[in-house]
Amino acid sequence: MTAEHTAGTSSTTTFLGMPQPADPLRWGSSFPEAARRELGNDQLRRNLGHATSTIRAKRAKVVGEVPDWEALRDAGSALKTQVMDNLPELLEELERNVTARGGVVHWARDAAEANRIVAGLVRAKGTDEVVKVKSMATQEIGLNEALEAEGIHATETDLAELIVQLADDMPSHILVPAIHRNRAEIREIFLDRMGDAPPDLTDVPRELAMAARAHLRRKFLSAKVAVSGANFGVAETGTLSVVESEGNGRMCLTLPETLITVMGIEKLIPRFTDLEVFLQLLPRSSTGERMNPYTSMWTGVTPGDGPSEFHLVLLDNGRTRVLADEVGRSALHCIRCSACLNVCPVYERVGGHAYGSVYPGPIGAILTPQLTGEPSDLPYASTLCGACYDVCPVKIDIPSILVDLRAREVESGSAGRGWGAAMKAASMVMSDGGRFRRAARLGRVGRVAGGRDGVIARLPGPGAAWTDSRDLPLPPKQTFRDWWAAHEREGADDERSGGDRPGSERPRTGRPGTDAPGTESR
Amino acid sequence: MTTARDEVLARVRAALTSGSAGSTGMSSSAGPSDDGMAADVSREYRESGEHAVGSAAALELLVDRLEDYKAEVHRVSAAEVPTAVARLTAALPSGDDVPERAESAGSGPTPGPDAIAPAADTPRGRVVAPSGLEPEWVAAMSDGGVEVVVDTPEAPLTPSDLDRTAAVVTAARVAIAETGTIVLDAGPDQGRRAISLVPDVHICVVRADQVVQTVPEAVRLLAHHPDRPLTWISGPSATSDIELNRVEGVHGPRTLHVVLVDAASHRTLTWSG
Incomplete structure (x- = not known):
C-alpha cells in the first residue's frame, strides 16, 4: 500500500510487519520454523505476555459473576449444533427475510467470487473508496488486497486493524489484531504512516486513540460505501448484528448510503431470542466486559435510518468442507471470541503470525486445516492441555478435534516430514529389550549434539522429525x-x-x- | 448453469448427508426437524433475575454497572427531568473540548489537548433532539439558552450538520442492569441511529420502569419489533486495542450521561459529573 510518509522520519523502521500474503489462510513457513523465529523476538513475547495475562484476568472476573455460565454455554453449544443440522433451511429462511426487508442476498462459493461481488457492488456506486468494520470473513478472503487490485481503497476503521494496515502487517489475534504491538511501536507507526498524526504525539494510549479518531472522522462523514462482517445473522427475522467497542462499526453501519456485509454461512442463529444467549457469552469471553460498548442490529433497509441499500454476501469458502466432517464440524460453532488464544500456552509464546493464517491459536489450528483441506502441521501446535476447551463459550472440544486431525494426518501419510519413519524406528527399537538397552545407551552420545544451553535443537536422521517441532533436553549421563x-x-x-x-x-x-x-x- | 446459490446449498446438503450416513448416534437426536427446533435446545439459564422491573435493587445494579464503565449517572424524579436535561446541556463545553479522563492503566505524562480541533463554527451548546422527544424537555433546554435542532424525517440533518452539534438528547427503549446496557430502538423519542452517534456527548433519559435485570428480559421485549434498528450502548465509546488497556472515547460519543428517572421516591438532584 502507499502511505504518506511524514518528512524527516528515518528510513529504518523498527515496526517491520508481516507482509501481505497471497493466501490469508496459508502463508509463511511451517509452524515449527515460524515458531522458532517468533520465539526469538523478545519484544513480541513481552507484549503478548502482558496482553494475554491482562485479558485472562478480566475474563475470569466477569465470567465468575454469572451464576448460570455453564447453562449458557450448554445452550450456546446446542443452538450451534442445531444451526449446523438445519443449515440449508435456515440459510433460505435468512435469505427470504433479508430480501423481504429490502436487502439483496448474494452467494459466494469461494474467496475470489466474494471479492468479485463486493468489487462489482462498489464500482456500481461510482466510488473508489470504502470504509471497513473489522471482520474476520473479509480478512479470510483477502478483500482489501482484491479491492486494491481493482483500484478501490479500503480503509480499516477499527483501531487495531488500522495499526495493522498502516504498518503493512498481518493481524496476529482474532480480537486484537495488533496485540503484538506496544504503545511505543504504535506511536511510531502513526507518526510514520498516518499522514495527519500530530507531530507531538506521545505514546499515551488515549492520545493514540484520539489521533485515530481525528484521522478517520472525515472518512466516516463522507464515505459512500461501507463493508462489514457480521457476528450473528438471525434466520427468523433477517436481522444482522455487529458487536464492537469503538463506534467505528456504528459509523460504517449507519452513515454511508450503501452497506455490504460479508458473512460466513455458519454465522446463523435460528431465532431472534437466541441472541439472549450469545450476547451474554460473547462479550465476557472476548474482551472480558459484561457487555461491549456498542452492538448494532439491523434488518434489511429502514427508510430514513441508515443505508438505503444493503447487500449481504453469504460465503462458503471451505465451510461446507468442514461441515462434511462430523468430528471437525463443531469448529464452525466458533463465535470468534478469541478466549482460546488468550489461555493457550503455545499462542502466548509464539504469537499469531507463527500460525500462518488469519485464524491463529487453538481455534485456528482446527479451523485453518479444515477450511483449506490441505496437509498442515497446525494440529501439532498444541500441548493438548485443554485450557481452550474450558474457556470456549460454545464448548468446542478443540483438543479432541486436534487429536482427530493429527490421526488423519498420520493415516494419510502427510504428517511432518519423516514422522512416519521416526515412529517406525521407535517401534522397532522399543519392541525388543536388547535393542532398547543399546539405543538408550546410544542416546548418551546425544550429549555431544547438545548446545551449551543443555538442549538439542536438531537431531539428524529420522530423529529430525522430533526436533523439527521441539527442542530435546540433553539425555542424562546414565540411563x-x-x-x-x-x-x-x-x-x-x-x-x-x-x-x-x-x-x-x-x-x-x-x-x-x-x-x-x-x-x-x- | 448452476448458480452460486444452488451450488452452496447443494454442498451444504451433501455435507450433512455424508456426515450422518456413517453414524447412528448423533444425527438421530439432533437431526433436522420441520417444527419446533427450540425443543432440542435446553435452556437451563436464567430467563429473568430476582429483581423486579424498575425495582430499587435493579436500579442500584444499573447505576453500579454504568459508573463502572465511566458513564455519568444522574438520578432524578420525573418532575426533575426537564431541569436536569437543561442543566446538562447548558453546561456543555464547546466543540470537542471534552474533559480528559485518566486512562485505566496509564502512566506517563498527562495527556495533551485532544488532537481534534473543535470546528470553528460549532456554537456553544448546540443540541440535536429527535422529533418525538418530550416537548417539556426541549422547552427547558431552549429556555436555558441552548440551541436545540430537531431532526425530522422530512428534514434530516447531514452527517456534517451532526458533527457540528455538541450533544444529543434521547430517551431509551430498555436498560439492562446486570450489564449496564441501554438499548435504543429508533423510536420517535430516540430518533434515527446517526443522531445518537455523531455528536460527542449523549444524554440519555431512562425511566425506572424500563430497567430490567437480565439480558433475556430485554431481548424478549425487543423481540416484539425485531426489525427496528437497534443500538445497544454500554458506556461511552471505548477501545482496548493498545496493550488491552481500556481507553474511553474513540469514534462514538466520548461522554455518556444517563438521566435515570426514579418513579417511586422523590429524589434530590445529585450531580456526579
Whole structure:
C-alpha cells in the first residue's frame, strides 16, 4: 500500500510487519520454523505476555459473576449444533427475510467470487473508496488486497486493524489484531504512516486513540460505501448484528448510503431470542466486559435510518468442507471470541503470525486445516492441555478435534516430514529389550549434539522429525537401566554387609530420588 | 448453469448427508426437524433475575454497572427531568473540548489537548433532539439558552450538520442492569441511529420502569419489533486495542450521561459529573 510518509522520519523502521500474503489462510513457513523465529523476538513475547495475562484476568472476573455460565454455554453449544443440522433451511429462511426487508442476498462459493461481488457492488456506486468494520470473513478472503487490485481503497476503521494496515502487517489475534504491538511501536507507526498524526504525539494510549479518531472522522462523514462482517445473522427475522467497542462499526453501519456485509454461512442463529444467549457469552469471553460498548442490529433497509441499500454476501469458502466432517464440524460453532488464544500456552509464546493464517491459536489450528483441506502441521501446535476447551463459550472440544486431525494426518501419510519413519524406528527399537538397552545407551552420545544451553535443537536422521517441532533436553549421563543395574548391585552389597550395620534396615533403596541420575532431567 | 446459490446449498446438503450416513448416534437426536427446533435446545439459564422491573435493587445494579464503565449517572424524579436535561446541556463545553479522563492503566505524562480541533463554527451548546422527544424537555433546554435542532424525517440533518452539534438528547427503549446496557430502538423519542452517534456527548433519559435485570428480559421485549434498528450502548465509546488497556472515547460519543428517572421516591438532584 502507499502511505504518506511524514518528512524527516528515518528510513529504518523498527515496526517491520508481516507482509501481505497471497493466501490469508496459508502463508509463511511451517509452524515449527515460524515458531522458532517468533520465539526469538523478545519484544513480541513481552507484549503478548502482558496482553494475554491482562485479558485472562478480566475474563475470569466477569465470567465468575454469572451464576448460570455453564447453562449458557450448554445452550450456546446446542443452538450451534442445531444451526449446523438445519443449515440449508435456515440459510433460505435468512435469505427470504433479508430480501423481504429490502436487502439483496448474494452467494459466494469461494474467496475470489466474494471479492468479485463486493468489487462489482462498489464500482456500481461510482466510488473508489470504502470504509471497513473489522471482520474476520473479509480478512479470510483477502478483500482489501482484491479491492486494491481493482483500484478501490479500503480503509480499516477499527483501531487495531488500522495499526495493522498502516504498518503493512498481518493481524496476529482474532480480537486484537495488533496485540503484538506496544504503545511505543504504535506511536511510531502513526507518526510514520498516518499522514495527519500530530507531530507531538506521545505514546499515551488515549492520545493514540484520539489521533485515530481525528484521522478517520472525515472518512466516516463522507464515505459512500461501507463493508462489514457480521457476528450473528438471525434466520427468523433477517436481522444482522455487529458487536464492537469503538463506534467505528456504528459509523460504517449507519452513515454511508450503501452497506455490504460479508458473512460466513455458519454465522446463523435460528431465532431472534437466541441472541439472549450469545450476547451474554460473547462479550465476557472476548474482551472480558459484561457487555461491549456498542452492538448494532439491523434488518434489511429502514427508510430514513441508515443505508438505503444493503447487500449481504453469504460465503462458503471451505465451510461446507468442514461441515462434511462430523468430528471437525463443531469448529464452525466458533463465535470468534478469541478466549482460546488468550489461555493457550503455545499462542502466548509464539504469537499469531507463527500460525500462518488469519485464524491463529487453538481455534485456528482446527479451523485453518479444515477450511483449506490441505496437509498442515497446525494440529501439532498444541500441548493438548485443554485450557481452550474450558474457556470456549460454545464448548468446542478443540483438543479432541486436534487429536482427530493429527490421526488423519498420520493415516494419510502427510504428517511432518519423516514422522512416519521416526515412529517406525521407535517401534522397532522399543519392541525388543536388547535393542532398547543399546539405543538408550546410544542416546548418551546425544550429549555431544547438545548446545551449551543443555538442549538439542536438531537431531539428524529420522530423529529430525522430533526436533523439527521441539527442542530435546540433553539425555542424562546414565540411563535408567544402567542406574538400576548399579543400584541393584549396591543393594546387594548393603544386604551382604547388613549384619555389621544394625538399625540400617532401610537402605538407600527407599529414597531413589536423591541419587537417581536417570531422573535428573525430569 | 448452476448458480452460486444452488451450488452452496447443494454442498451444504451433501455435507450433512455424508456426515450422518456413517453414524447412528448423533444425527438421530439432533437431526433436522420441520417444527419446533427450540425443543432440542435446553435452556437451563436464567430467563429473568430476582429483581423486579424498575425495582430499587435493579436500579442500584444499573447505576453500579454504568459508573463502572465511566458513564455519568444522574438520578432524578420525573418532575426533575426537564431541569436536569437543561442543566446538562447548558453546561456543555464547546466543540470537542471534552474533559480528559485518566486512562485505566496509564502512566506517563498527562495527556495533551485532544488532537481534534473543535470546528470553528460549532456554537456553544448546540443540541440535536429527535422529533418525538418530550416537548417539556426541549422547552427547558431552549429556555436555558441552548440551541436545540430537531431532526425530522422530512428534514434530516447531514452527517456534517451532526458533527457540528455538541450533544444529543434521547430517551431509551430498555436498560439492562446486570450489564449496564441501554438499548435504543429508533423510536420517535430516540430518533434515527446517526443522531445518537455523531455528536460527542449523549444524554440519555431512562425511566425506572424500563430497567430490567437480565439480558433475556430485554431481548424478549425487543423481540416484539425485531426489525427496528437497534443500538445497544454500554458506556461511552471505548477501545482496548493498545496493550488491552481500556481507553474511553474513540469514534462514538466520548461522554455518556444517563438521566435515570426514579418513579417511586422523590429524589434530590445529585450531580456526579
